[in-house]
Amino acid sequence: MKAVRMDNFGDVTLQDIEIPKPKPDEVLVRVRASSINPVDYKIGNGMLSFLAKQPMPLVLGWDVAGDVIETGAFSKAFNPGDRVFAMAEIGLDGTLAEYCVVKRDHLALLPESISYEDAGALPMVLLTAWQALITEGNLHRNQRLLIQQGAGGVGHIAIQLAKIMGAHVIVMTSSKNKAFVESLGADEVIDYEKQDVVSYLAEKPVDLVLESLYGEAQTQAIRVLKPGGKLVSISGLLPETEAAAKEAGVDASFVFVQGDASLLKRATEFIARGDIKPFISQTISLTDFQKGFDQSESGRTRGKIAVTMD
Known part of the structure; x- marks a missing residue:
């Protein structure tokens, strides 16, 4: 073969x-x-x-x-x-x-x-999004969620999964991908090329961040969380981020995707209906x-x- x-x-x-x-x-x-x-x-x-x-x-x-x-x-x-x-x-x-x-x-x-x-x-990106948002992030209805890199593999599935959960979804992406992420269900779009995410969310922080950018963007993301909020990283946690999270009174964790037939089985209903594509x-x-x-x-x-x- x-x-x-x-x-x-x-x-x-x-x-x-x-x-x-x-x-x-x-x-x-x-x-x-x-x-x-x-x-x-x-x-x-x-x-x-x-x-x-x-x-x-x-x-x-x-x-x-x-x-x-x-x-x-x-x-x-x-x-x-x-x-x-x-x-x-x-x-x-x-x-x-x-x-x-x-x-x-x-x-x-x-x-x-x-x-x-x-x-x-689907499997890797779907399982990553599910394990980060639901298993680790405990995302639920009406929570405010920030997704970095919303137009990528994990990001575009995370938008769809979060909307199934009833969350308010805020997505970071470039201007060329604005219409794309909105078509997937994004409620708000932050153009990272023109807008500062910390300033944008200063008066309306979020409950959960799906972090994938690493570096400075990861530590900055701590500043957009509500007290008691959570950052879930799929890129790997920096020591500076963990320290910043502790000081801010929020949680930060890392998820590395694991194969899981039971989650795929649960997701087939959403896929078959077209809720996740x-x-x-x-x-x-x-x-x-x-x-x-x-x-x-x-x-x-x-x-x-x-x-x-x-």
């Missing part, structure tokens, strides 16, 4: 390799669609080398939608032919391949009404993976880059 595999950090190529065999707690999936996430190129180029959990070589990519081919001895809840989707375990052999193995507790059934392409674009800005073939990595690394991707098999 063909797979995007690295033999060492910085050495990522499309290779012909053996189809993997599922362990007892795994399922072999024929990949119909996947997608590009920043973690893919960041592990590939060594920026996040510490996330690699196995010796080289390593197949990259961790979103998948496809069909069950074979099940491990302890994975008989799934049957050959089942449509499924998942976020595989980051750092182990992944999903940018014609076939992949996925742990059974990461894998959810995919209704016929949801396309492979949509399902392949990925915006796919580009669809590429597996052979063009490097174009996807380059686009993702530019930091200017609206929504997601889908990958389909040749």
Whole structure:
């Protein structure tokens, strides 16, 4: 089979390799669609080398939608032919391949009404948004939420999820993406190129911040929270941010996404109804993976880059 595999950090190529065999707690999936996430190129180029959990070589990519081919001895809840989707375990052999193995507790059934392409674009960004906003952030109706980078992969799904929860959603983005985030449900839009977020929210602070920018923008975000509010970072917490949060009487925490079939199963109802839908800005073939990595690394991707098999 063909797979995007690295033999060492910085050495990522499309290779012909053996189809993997599922362990007892795994399922072999024929990949119909996947997608590009920043973690893919960041592990590939060594920026996040510490996330690699196995010796080289390593197949990259961790979103998948496809069909069950074979099940491990302890994975008989799934049957050959089942449509499924998942976020595989980051750092182990992944999903940018014609076939992949996925742990059974990461894998959810995919209704016929949801396309492979949509399902392949969703798992990582959907789980990130859910775990940050709901599991960690405890977001609920009528709370004021600030989302940084609202037009990106996680951000554009977070807007939709927050509106399902009944929150008032304030989004930071560029002027060119204003109409896009408003179409997803943003109640207010802050043009970060022209407006200062701290000044904008000085008289109307927020309950929760979904932080993804790191650096100075992270520490500044503490200043837009109400007393007792919370910042949830998906970029990694700085010591300065933790100190600023303590001084301001707010909470700050970091969420690193985890595969979770139960959350994907709960989300299928929203996806099937169209309440959550990925915006796919580009669809590429597996052979063009490097174009996807380059686009993702530019930091200017609206929504997601889908990958389909040749």
